[in-house]
Amino acid sequence: MLSETLISRIVQSEIDYMTDRMLAIKERPGNPEGIEIWQTGHTTCYYSETMPWASFNTVKGFRGEDIEHLDSILEFYESRGRNAHFELIPSFVDQTLMRTLSQRGLYQSGFHASMYATPVLQTNEKDDAAIRIRMIEADEFEVYARIHCRSTGLPNDGIPHVAGNNKVLYDRAGWFFYLASIENEPAAVGVMHVSNRIASFTFAATLPEYRGKGLQGRLLSERIHAAAQQKCELAVAQCAFLSQSHRNMEKAGMRIGYVRASWSQR
Known part of the structure; x- marks a missing residue:
């Protein structure tokens, strides 16, 4: 509760x-x-x-x-x-x-x-076989950064910065990076941080041309499954209220913990 x-x-x-x-x-x-x-x-x-x-x-x-x-x-x-x-x-x-x-x-x-769920082991038996989810390798952070930038509207000259700022997390305890491919083409990414038996889904993005194909649902399922394997008691994520990410999280079994308010200086 x-x-x-x-x-x-x-x-x-x-x-x-x-x-x-x-x-x-x-x-x-x-x-x-x-x-x-x-x-x-x-x-x-x-x-x-x-x-x-x-x-x-x-x-x-x-x-x-x-x-x-x-x-x-x-x-x-x-x-x-x-x-x-x-x-x-x-x-x-x-x-x-x-x-x-x-x-x-x-x-x-x-x-x-801010969304939350109790992690449980999941099966992907009925999922689209064309979609493949795997961990990102140490030499693939330019691929990660390209998806990150193109999905969020950042310019291409930001790719080296995004790659460098995420590669430093690769061997850092508690960080997990996932790549989703469709028909062997890199299409989406998801990130998870584990600490104090809580898994935080810290980032996810899909290239515009591959949206609507279930990639983020698969990435959520994969991370919830991984959180259960890590013996986490809680999985949490953040999203814009009633966005597609919100709907994907609800479908994956997550529910609202609270809606935080952003306050900014004029």
């Missing part, structure tokens, strides 16, 4: 995988992406000098009792020329906190669903 304890575990799993990912990128020689991680109270703040997207410059874990740290958090981003983006969990915030955010010049900019 959904509870504050379960919600706290889902939230912490998101913090755990993001922190480990950012640390791995930071540990690249010379810290080429300018990664910084700062923690205060229950809150973890992430920053990247070269990657301006909100996902790399976000505030996780912020809650009502951290309101005393708000000005310091805003200063952390303002001093680096970056707007702050807060991810707020419904059961962790109250009217006072949201009113204070509004007074400081922030506004609610979006919603995002």
Whole structure:
């Protein structure tokens, strides 16, 4: 049953995988992406000098009792020329906190669903035989990055950066990369991070020309199966509310843990 304890575990799993990912990128020689991680109270703040997207410059874990740290958090981003983006969990915030955010010049900019399920071993006996799922090899991160960039609208000149920032995770404990091919053509990818008996499905994407063929459903089933093999008690994932990813996760047996609110500086 959904509870504050379960919600706290889902939230912490998101913090755990993001922190480990950012640390791995930071540990690249010379810290080429300018990664910084700062923690205060229950809150973890992430920053990247070269990657301006909100996902790399976000505030996780912020809650009502951290309101005393708000000005310091805003200063952390303002001093680096970056707007702050807060991810707020419904059961962790109250009217006072949201009113204070509004007074400081922030506004609610979006919603995002966090999904969860109990991992179980699955069978793919009835699945399309033309689809093949396997682990990515160490020398295939350019393939991974090409799918990542083309699927998310990033330009091709971002492929070397995406490849480098993900290859550092290949031999890092708890990280698993999957490639889905259809008729032997690489078409989709999925990523999983395992920590504290929780599997986080941290990224998934399909090339536009291969969408609607069931690839993401297969990747979800594969990762849920792998999470069960890893003896995980929980599998979690994030998606845009009522998106195709949301529908795929529901079909795979996942359900909503909470819908978090995104708050951004004007």
